[in-house]
Structures are given as C-alpha cells and as structure tokens.
Amino acid sequence: MRVPAVAGYFYPSGKKELERMLASFFDEAKKEVKERENIIGIVVPHAGYIYSGLTAAYAYASLSKNLRKTFVIIGPNHTGYGSEVSVYPSGKWKTPLGEVEVDSEFVKEILKNCKFAEEDEAAHIYEHSIEVQLPFLQFLYGNEFKIVTICLMNQSLEVAECLANALIKIGKDFLIVVSSDLNHYESYEVTQRKDMELINAIISLDLKNFYKTLKNSNISACGYGAIATLMSLTKKLNGKIELLRHSTSAEVSKDYSAVVGYSALIAFY
Numbered sequence: 001m002r003v004p005a006v007a008g009y010f011y012p013s014g015k016k017e018l019e020r021m022l023a024s025f026f027d028e029a030k031k032e033v034k035e036r037e038n039i040i041g042i043v044v045p046h047a048g049y050i051y052s053g054l055t056a057a058y059a060y061a062s063l064s065k066n067l068r069k070t071f072v073i074i075g076p077n078h079t080g081y082g083s084e085v086s087v088y089p090s091g092k093w094k095t096p097l098g099e100v101e102v103d104s105e106f107v108k109e110i111l112k113n114c115k116f117a118e119e120d121e122a123a124h125i126y127e128h129s130i131e132v133q134l135p136f137l138q139f140l141y142g143n144e145f146k147i148v149t150i151c152l153m154n155q156s157l158e159v160a161e162c163l164a165n166a167l168i169k170i171g172k173d174f175l176i177v178v179s180s181d182l183n184h185y186e187s188y189e190v191t192q193r194k195d196m197e198l199i200n201a202i203i204s205l206d207l208k209n210f211y212k213t214l215k216n217s218n219i220s221a222c223g224y225g226a227i228a229t230l231m232s233l234t235k236k237l238n239g240k241i242e243l244l245r246h247s248t249s250a251e252v253s254k255d256y257s258a259v260v261g262y263s264a265l266i267a268f269y
Helices: 015-029 049-060 104-113 131-141 157-169 188-204 207-216 224-236
Strands: 039-044 070-076 085-087 092-095 098-102 146-152 174-179 240-248 261-268
Touching (some): 015 131, 039 224, 049 261, 085 104, 104 146, 104 157, 131 174, 146 224, 157 224, 188 240, 224 240, 224 261
Parallel strands (some): 039 174, 070 146, 098 146
Antiparallel strands (some): 085 146, 092 098, 240 261
16 A cells, blocks of 8 residues: 555645645636547646646646546656666555555556566655645546556656557556656746647657757756657657646745646647
C-alpha cells in the first residue's frame, strides 16, 4: 500500500473538506470546459491545490464520464530517490478518498517494452507529482479504475520515445495523465513569456524543438519528460494538443516577483 505523503499539505487530509474543494474546482471549470471524446491524455500541474487545483480541474473536466479502465500517470522525480524510470509494480495507492489499484499486468507490459523502465517503489514513497492527481480521478470515477504510475528522474527524449513506443504496443484502453508545472520562480512577466513559448512548442508536437526551447530559453518546467512522452504518443497517433487554461501562482499569492506557471492541456484525435 502506497500511503499519502502530502495529504494535509498539498491538499486537504479530510475526505469531506477535500470533496468540497474538488467540487468547487469542477463547478468553476465546467462553466468553460465541456467533456470530450477520443482523448489521448492531459497535462496537469501538481502544486498545492490552492495554487493549481482549478487549472488541473480544467483538464479533468474535459474527461468523458465513460470510464477509462487504466490511467497512466507520469510525473517527474523531485526527491532523487529510486531508479531513473520508476514504475510502481503492484498493490494499491491510498488517498483520503479511498484506495486505487495498480494495473500490474499493464506494468509488466511497460517493463517488457521499454528498456529504461524498472520496477521501483522508492521513487514514489515521498513524491507528490503523481499522488496529487489521484483525488481528481477519484472524485470523477470513485475507485473503479486502475493506475500505472511512472516517476521520471531521466527525462531525456530517448526515454520519452521509449515510453511512447511501449504504450503504443499495449492494446488496452488507457489514458495518459502528465504531471508538470511550468516555469519556476521568476517574475510574472518572464514566466508568462516563457510558459507561452513552451506551450507553443508542446502544441507543435515538434519534440526536438521542445527540448531546444527548454534549453535555449532556460525554462524550468519540472515534468518536461512526461510532457514529451505525451507529445510523442500524440504524434504517433496523429492527434493534436490544445491549451485549455494557463495560470500562475501569483493569482493566489499576489507575489508577482517569484512565480510558478501552470497549464491544463488536452491531447486528442
């Protein structure tokens, strides 16, 4: 059982308080976002809910009520623990909203088809980027879905392509949830400029240009390898990516000197 590491810190630890907060996000998001069919995946932030929860809800609100049985959740490794591409092997993940089962058969397929992927729990124990996505999915679907969680310390283009190719080979119905914040701790003006530059690169599906933009413009998006995986998968499936919402921490903190950027994007056919 993977127990919560950031409940009571990134999001409420009480079930009722958490449900109220999520309901408020979805009520607001659904005023502007409609459910979509033929979704490949979404890009969502992973900051504290008070900062980025509403933006995340814009992506989650676009998901169809028709349940996908398995959600592949990919996020960056902030802790430095574990292997370079860590796939949680089996068991359950727990949040204040209940327990969700790992799709262990799906995990085996990932491990078989991507040479970088390793069974590893250590990277996941304290990592928040994946955990904070689960309550959104549980709010929508209860606990009647399975997950595959992949934590990336190695976020190279080679890893992203390897994971995308592995996912292509898996015949099961799944949806990708990509966890990343965008530029970190620069001024509001700089963050707005850098974030939009990166978002345009994401939408272009040009992976080489995406990595070039990260480097040349010094953009500190933490989950870039996860984003690249979704970009690669979307390109292979002849899909496209669209921006649903962009926001920054300044909207809540009112501190415009050191800002983090957040985005909700959707990949679809």
